[in-house]
Amino acid sequence: MDDIVQQLNDYRPSFGPLEKTVSYGVKRAWLRVQRDLEAALAPEGFTPPLLAALSIAVANPGIAPARLAETMGHGRSRAAPLLDRLEADGLVTRAEGGDRRSLSLIPTAAGREKLARLERLLADHETRVTAPLSPDEARLLAALLERVSRG
Amino acid sequence: MDDIVQQLNDYRPSFGPLEKTVSYGVKRAWLRVQRDLEAALAPEGFTPPLLAALSIAVANPGIAPARLAETMGHGRSRAAPLLDRLEADGLVTRAEGGDRRSLSLIPTAAGREKLARLERLLADHETRVTAPLSPDEARLLAALLERVSRG
DNA sequence: TATTGTTATACTCTATAACTATA
DNA sequence: TATAGTTATAGAGTATAACAATA
Numbered sequence: 001m002d003d004i005v006q007q008l009n010d011y012r013p014s015f016g017p018l019e020k021t022v023s024y025g026v027k028r029a030w031l032r033v034q035r036d037l038e039a040a041l042a043p044e045g046f047t048p049p050l051l052a053a054l055s056i057a058v059a060n061p062g063i064a065p066a067r068l069a070e071t072m073g074h075g076r077s078r079a080a081p082l083l084d085r086l087e088a089d090g091l092v093t094r095a096e097g098g099d100r101r102s103l104s105l106i107p108t109a110a111g112r113e114k115l116a117r118l119e120r121l122l123a124d125h126e127t128r129v130t131a132p133l134s135p136d137e138a139r140l141l142a143a144l145l146e147r148v149s150r151g
Numbered sequence: 152m153d154d155i156v157q158q159l160n161d162y163r164p165s166f167g168p169l170e171k172t173v174s175y176g177v178k179r180a181w182l183r184v185q186r187d188l189e190a191a192l193a194p195e196g197f198t199p200p201l202l203a204a205l206s207i208a209v210a211n212p213g214i215a216p217a218r219l220a221e222t223m224g225h226g227r228s229r230a231a232p233l234l235d236r237l238e239a240d241g242l243v244t245r246a247e248g249g250d251r252r253s254l255s256l257i258p259t260a261a262g263r264e265k266l267a268r269l270e271r272l273l274a275d276h277e278t279r280v281t282a283p284l285s286p287d288e289a290r291l292l293a294a295l296l297e298r299v300s301r302g
Numbered sequence: 303t304a305t306t307g308t309t310a311t312a313c314t315c316t317a318t319a320a321c322t323a324t325a
Numbered sequence: 326t327a328t329a330g331t332t333a334t335a336g337a338g339t340a341t342a343a344c345a346a347t348a
Binding site: 012013014015016017018020021022023024025026027028029030031032033034037048051052055056058059060063067068071073115118119122125126129130131132133137138139140141142144145146147148149150151 | 163164165166167168169170171172173174175176177178179180181182183184185188199202203206207209210211214218219222224266269270273276277280281282283284288289290291292293295296297298299300301302
């Protein structure tokens with residue numbers, strides 16, 4: 001009797017043709033990652049896109065907004081609102097670039113310190129997300145995902 | 152000289168602390184998957200969430216809306232607008248369930264035929280997304296992603 | 303008291319197009 | 326003619342809270 005109840009509780013609806021696809025697997029994993037990271041950054045008043053923008057700005061001092069957006073996988077117009085926020089928080093400044101059309105993004109000391117704090121939250125997040133995997137499996141997963149992203 | 156130009160062209164901005172994380176890898180892969188699938192389904196007037204809902208409804212006849220939403224990884228309220236659309240298109244019907252609180256979703260013949268057509272687009276999409284991988288690598292990636300999703 | 307389906311609401315993410323300035 | 330930054334706008338996805346009906 002108990003095993004019948006167990007069997008019923010174990011029942012999981014099928015995903016149909018989506019079952020075992022990389023496509024839907026990526027989507028489901030993204031849902032989990034997205035929610036965990038959002039919750040992890042909330043105490044710092046940050047969001048995942050803001051973290052990505054700050055990370056890239058700090059790692060590539062002098063980068064132009066269009067290049068930053070491109071690195072994130074987006075069009076130019078995605079950069080403006082993110083940079084508005086980072087600049088308002090005093091984490092990044094928009095300086096004039098060599099070409100007067102383009103800007104040069106300079107991380108401030110506060111920006112580097114903020115990122116250092118966020119890196120600790122990020123490391124904990126990564127640990128939670130990869131908890132079901134061995135370290136080797138996690139590295140393998142990251143490598144496979146990168147190849148898919150590059151296409 | 153040519154190799155210096157090549158070196159410059161090869162330059163890619165760094166992701167900083169996000170580099171090589173599973174977390175950001177999932178996000179980047181999701182961006183690619185999402186865009187490709189959206190474009191693939193557009194000619195059929197469908198979106199990725201509609202495909203997921205129809206797939207689950209067809210694969211689990213009689214499933215309740217709350218269970219469908221849960222399978223997709225969402226709360227109850229996410230089901231209603233998706234089912235509104237599927238029902239308006241004549242692909243699924245909302246029948247009374249055994250419990251008068253809950254509904255029983257029944258796929259129509261048109262729903263099964265629509266899904267069969269979408270499955271061909273989905274297969275092509277999956278082929279494009281996994282193009283950089285061997286078949287074994289693709290299966291491995293799907294399995295690793297599933298373990299991450301289940302947590 | 304808990305569960306289901308629904309509605310209302312708001313917020314984030316993202317894309318497109320258009321405008322200005324510069325090259 | 327092309328590139329950069331910006332703004333406006335719209336749409337899709339998602340979450341929360343609240344409601345009525347049923348258990």
